[in-house]
Amino acid sequence: MAPREKTPRQPMPEQEPKVRARNFDEVPLGYSHETAIKEAKRCLQCKKPKCRQGCPVEVLIPQFIGKIAEGDFAGAAKTLKEKNSLPAVCGRVCPQETQCEELCILGKKEEPVAIGRLERFAADWERNEGKVEIPELAPATGKKVAVIGAGPAGLTVAGDLIKMGHEVTIFEALHKPGGVLVYGIPEFRLPKAIVQAEVEYLKSMGVKIQVNAVIGKTRTLQELMEEDGFDAVFVGSGAGLPTFMGIDGENLNGVYSANEYLTRSNLMKAYLFPEYDTPVARGKRVATLGGGNVAMDSARTALRLGAEASICVYRRGREEMPARSEEIHHAEEEGVQLNLLTNPIRIIGDEMGRVSGMECIQMELGEPDDSGRRRPQPIKGSEFVLEVDTVVIAIGNSPNPLIPATTPAIETSKWGTIIADEETGKTTMEGVYAGGDVVTGAATVILAMGAGRKAATAIDEYLKGK
């Protein structure tokens, strides 16, 4: 290979903050061919690539980047897909800065290779060129696997198992497959057409998807195994019940869980009301509670729904915010205000039961708590009222209880998560595996996919022994 050119990490063009804060189109615009090749050539092609260790699904990172550097984009996409069935998604929503890119050797002296942007580039190129190849499937094994939940974990399991020759049916409770990729992550961060394309890809390999199927209600897990002839089941039913603060006024009109706010806007397309039937409050002054990615998504959605002020209220400091720095950066660029070290005490309503304000208290950071983050403490006498008409609560979810509640053989932890082996996803019920948020509690897309990958391998092993 030619000696490496000393080029800086290539930025990705984005929509102007002022413009994009008022539309739902995707924010980053992607690399051009030239930029992608330039960035790919920065890769040192390490013999023992550290970056791969940071990837929960062990993407062949130097290999696919090498193909891009050679201009072989089809080859790059193919290499990516050997390990990752959703590269266009991961290229957009993975926290690369704490995974692959964090371990990139280049990052020690300069900036790491933009692995995520290159992943996105290769996957987009393949899709846009219409050159998506269906990989070779192993000979049919005659074994049937049911996958519960068409989110990142379920889609990964399905993609892996179908390639191994098993018959796969995904059962999805909502009317569209994709899970959090369609109901949670907004269009401007992950266009729904991309999720749709990934789902179509799985279908083209033979994966069956049944929507409107609430396992635990429409069918139970036992029925799938005992009556419908499924040899194994993967449970990837995701996060469920949204967490509320437990403060006064949370049931006022205008208070949403982030799940509801985002589901209305994304899945139900409330931003297109009245063309679409589902409404959502178009608040003028919107407070989002929380400091994670979901809070950033909500605060940025509020702007796009026409908010004059979108205020993110978080009880700790900026350093403690769990959101990706890129998301915080994008949100601030667009005009989201961060009210840090601030904790809501109560939500105030008018006589119609509508939100009219939120009383907050200033916080200061004390000693570190169990999570290692400094514990916020209220400052006496610092109460103040924030004038808002909409409040979105984005402080997390507990796991969806439907499956554990109707499947006694599956044991759960005291938090309601399904107990599953970390390496295999094996649950306490024979032939049943689980992964993603229903096991870990709310986490990331890629961690769910990683769990799906491991479970698929374990299910394959299990089926071979049957």
Add this chain to the structure above:
Amino acid sequence: MFEIVSKEKLGPAVFRMDIAAPDIARKHQAGNFIMLRINEEGERIPLTVADKDAEKGTVTLVFQAVGKTSAELAELCEGDSLLDFVGPLGKPTHIEKFNGVVVCVGGGIGVAPVHPIACALKDIGNRVISIIGARSKELLIMEEEMKATSDELIVCTDDGSYGKQGFVTEALDEVIRREGKENVALVVAIGPVPMMRFCAKTTEPYGVHTEVSLNPIMVDATGMCGACRVTVGGETKFACVDGPEFDGHKVDFDELTKRLAMYKESEARAMKIYEEASHGGKRCWE
């Protein structure tokens, strides 16, 4: 797609539809509900289920055309299909043989979801007294069906055009006094929110347990979004997974009423646009 296999008009803007949904028909129990979405642009709405036929694989809905989605639903004909149909959702009604009489109260189209509950309570051997009511005679539904499943049926209309004149609450109060409060094991009341609230108010002084079936706004209806939260006994509950039935003496009806009005303006706007687009052709209304 879920086909509408039959449709019948029960009264002014009140319809009965049988939907082909074999998986749901097989699993449905009294007290469950379903979610439906008519088309790609549609919203997801919860509807209680009036009946099911596991053999035919159908689920029976009874609904009133009040907003855009229900008006659009009312315009569909036999042979048309719904895009999405999900269920059975929520917890089924707790059915047991009680020591004492059971009173089933249905107001307006609330008679429809009361019917399967009355049947289940009757089938297990309870003595069932039913009270059904409507504003006037033409709005009264399912009288024959309710008669067939009840040991005694009391019919009321607000305007006195049929049966007793007065509210179901008055008849309920009379039944409890006549039977003796200690002999009434359970009251199940389903109907418009004010009707359920006043039924609960009627039974409260007697200490007679009263179950009401709540109908808050829902989006996913599987416990994921929290739109349907209601306050029961001072605690927040999700009607879609914790309900829809709750102890009527503990429900915060004020809050429920306000939350149901959350999208009033949007709903009115959607309805206006819908009517102006001259969809209101009442295609199969008669």
